Amino acid sequence: MANRGRNGPDWSGMDQWMGGHFPFMNDKIKKKMGAGGTDWVEEYVQDVLKRTFSQRTGSFPEESARAETSEANHELDYDYETFETHNNVIVRITVPEDVQVKNVRVYAGSMQLKVEQDPARKSMYIPLPSEVDGGGVKASLKDRVLEVRCPRRQEAEVFQEVRVRYL
Numbered sequence: 001m002a003n004r005g006r007n008g009p010d011w012s013g014m015d016q017w018m019g020g021h022f023p024f025m026n027d028k029i030k031k032k033m034g035a036g037g038t039d040w041v042e043e044y045v046q047d048v049l050k051r052t053f054s055q056r057t058g059s060f061p062e063e064s065a066r067a068e069t070s071e072a073n074h075e076l077d078y079d080y081e082t083f084e085t086h087n088n089v090i091v092r093i094t095v096p097e098d099v100q101v102k103n104v105r106v107y108a109g110s111m112q113l114k115v116e117q118d119p120a121r122k123s124m125y126i127p128l129p130s131e132v133d134g135g136g137v138k139a140s141l142k143d144r145v146l147e148v149r150c151p152r153r154q155e156a157e158v159f160q161e162v163r164v165r166y167l
Contacts, residue, residue: 084130091148095141108148109134137151
């Protein structure tokens with residue numbers, strides 16, 4: 001694992017140990033982290049909270065974050081909220097009044113939903129907080145709210161018998 005440096009833990013080493021997948025790590029914070037010390041931690045925590053908030057509510061507290069996300073979402077910007085139960089991840093998407101609901105398509109992946117509007121082919125991606133079974137996803141529409149129920153992937157612990165050699 002990471003070695004302790006003179007100024008505390010070796011956070012760059014920790015990021016390398018995690019395969020470069022330190023959650024929500026951007027280049028600006030990585031640069032501060034590489035300089036040593038812990039002054040980058042507060043900025044990192046604030047960034048994680050901001051991103052987590054945006055995933056849960058579908059709205060962003062800052063306009064710059066909204067612009068960055070709408071660009072990644074290919075121009076479709078429906079309001080949505082995501083929450084979890086013990087067995088499901090539930091996403092409620094509000095379809096705007098000016099959109100014909102029959103033109104909205106939903107595609108499920110293991111960690112995200114893709115919402116697409118035909119015929120304009122605009123789309124957006126909604127990140128899911130846990131891995132889901134894409135084959136069991138169900139959606140219903142009522143009062144312009146599209147509710148998508150995604151069963152959480154239940155990875156049961158599989159035990160294999162281990163043969164014991166008697167010596």
